[in-house]
Amino acid sequence: MSSPILQLNGLAKSFGGIEVFRNIDLEVNAGDRIAILGASGSGKSTLLRCVNVLETPNSGEIAVDGKTVGSKQRSGALKYTERELCTLRQKVGMVFQQFNLFPHMTVANNVAEGLKVVKGIASDKARGRAVSELQRVGLAEKADEFPSRLSGGQKQRVAIARALAMDPEILLFDEPTSALDPALVGEVLSVIEQLANEGRTMLLVTHEIGFAYHMATRIVFLAEGGIYETGTPDDVLKNPKRPLTQQFLADHQRFHF
Amino acid sequence: MSYHWNFASVFDNWWALAIGVVGTLKLFVVCLVIGMSVGLIVGLGRRSSRRPVRWLSTAFVEFFRNTPVLVQILWFYYALPILVPIEVSPFLAAILGISLNSAAYSAEIFRGGIQSIEPGQWEAARALGMTWLQCMRRIILPQSIRRVIPSLTNRGVEIFKMSTLASVVAYVELLQQGKLIASLNFNPLEVYTVIAAIFLIILYPIVRVTYAVERRLARSD
Ligand SMILES: Nc1ncnc2c1ncn2[C@@H]1O[C@H](COP(=O)(O)OP(=O)(O)OP(=O)(O)O)[C@@H](O)[C@H]1O
Numbered sequence A: 001m002s003s004p005i006l007q008l009n010g011l012a013k014s015f016g017g018i019e020v021f022r023n024i025d026l027e028v029n030a031g032d033r034i035a036i037l038g039a040s041g042s043g044k045s046t047l048l049r050c051v052n053v054l055e056t057p058n059s060g061e062i063a064v065d066g067k068t069v070g071s072k073q074r075s076g077a078l079k080y081t082e083r084e085l086c087t088l089r090q091k092v093g094m095v096f097q098q099f100n101l102f103p104h105m106t107v108a109n110n111v112a113e114g115l116k117v118v119k120g121i122a123s124d125k126a127r128g129r130a131v132s133e134l135q136r137v138g139l140a141e142k143a144d145e146f147p148s149r150l151s152g153g154q155k156q157r158v159a160i161a162r163a164l165a166m167d168p169e170i171l172l173f174d175e176p177t178s179a180l181d182p183a184l185v186g187e188v189l190s191v192i193e194q195l196a197n198e199g200r201t202m203l204l205v206t207h208e209i210g211f212a213y214h215m216a217t218r219i220v221f222l223a224e225g226g227i228y229e230t231g232t233p234d235d236v237l238k239n240p241k242r243p244l245t246q247q248f249l250a251d252h253q254r255f256h257f
Numbered sequence B: 001m002s003y004h005w006n007f008a009s010v011f012d013n014w015w016a017l018a019i020g021v022v023g024t025l026k027l028f029v030v031c032l033v034i035g036m037s038v039g040l041i042v043g044l045g046r047r048s049s050r051r052p053v054r055w056l057s058t059a060f061v062e063f064f065r066n067t068p069v070l071v072q073i074l075w076f077y078y079a080l081p082i083l084v085p086i087e088v089s090p091f092l093a094a095i096l097g098i099s100l101n102s103a104a105y106s107a108e109i110f111r112g113g114i115q116s117i118e119p120g121q122w123e124a125a126r127a128l129g130m131t132w133l134q135c136m137r138r139i140i141l142p143q144s145i146r147r148v149i150p151s152l153t154n155r156g157v158e159i160f161k162m163s164t165l166a167s168v169v170a171y172v173e174l175l176q177q178g179k180l181i182a183s184l185n186f187n188p189l190e191v192y193t194v195i196a197a198i199f200l201i202i203l204y205p206i207v208r209v210t211y212a213v214e215r216r217l218a219r220s221d
């Protein structure tokens, strides 16, 4: 069998001595769609941000395509060169809760920027690629608008196109619909669903448990500074074994009807 | 009091004034370019992850912000040649004094602009695989500079007016020429009125243009 696309071994992160999580082991194979759930503050975003080293893990290893990123220092922690990080991040795309589009660029330029600057693709070719990525998210006609003219849902779809344009092996989504009006959530989830159907590998932090249930191949529930419970959506969401998972799901389904 | 204005005595010397204008513009352009560029570098230095770089940049800013430009020009002109064996012309002394002082102020402007950009912009750019320099050049600086254009305009106007300080070392600029004309023709009222007017006539259109630029940039946000 080929090596997993992404492997986390004993990942730990703390902020100023306060531990968020320790000893996280996770293996992501091609086509896996892993939904990361957990209470607020359980470290979901931090875990995701450690995967592409927007936060530097305090210890543990990240391996992409079977190769460990970074080099060991004497302290045991890994050190990452800028070059290694740029390579890693091209393989691992990220979509943020707050979209983080570049406001001084048109939509097409937002999507083309990484192609031009990071991949060194010529402007006109990059634009072509950008427009076809925008087509995938249904926004080709907005190519020459500035982001400020878009709705939240459209902004997030552009952000997804921007990540897709880099042709990453894995996509990270950090609560992609949490900043949206309820009416706009659907259009973003549809795009993610479409990516799932194409067999994209993704890690998704979300509070949309129903969506996680339908779309994920595996659920990871974070609590008590680690992976508290993991398994198929049916295992974890229908038959949770451990108390905090049960509590979390009960809280989320309180007003279910 | 009825003063008999006599502008003819000024305009007879229009050639001297023209030379002064050229001297002022030359000094302005050089100081603007050096002041803004050094300011940008020092401003970036103040946000460096390396402590010595940060420390040096801060020392630079505090030193030049808290000493008078006039004293700096005099120091570069009279004192520097004692320390190092170089010849310092009035032009060079004025450039050093005015540029470094403006650099200190514009460094603070650039730093403020860069700091005002949401961390999410950095993160999005980094997450695409950009290096620090690429993020800075493509994402952070273009947005920061837009935000600080009004402050930079003020700086530019300030530099233009500071050029008159160069007359203290007899650099040939507008005020220096004016002083000369006034002392030869005993007409300070007319001379200094004309000089003030020339400054206004040159500066005001420049300021209007930058306002227009600001408005155009504001439209894309
Ligand atoms: N940059 C930071 N500096 C200090 N503490 C941080 C930082 N980022 C996160 N934390 C802390 O780490 C813990 C985990 O935060 P994180 O944002 O990962 O949680 P989360 O599970 O994503 O929560 P939410 O559902 O609210 O988004 C929290 O206690 C948070 O306060």
Ligand SMILES: [Mg+2]
Pocket: A044, A045, A046, A175
């Ligand atoms: Mg979060």
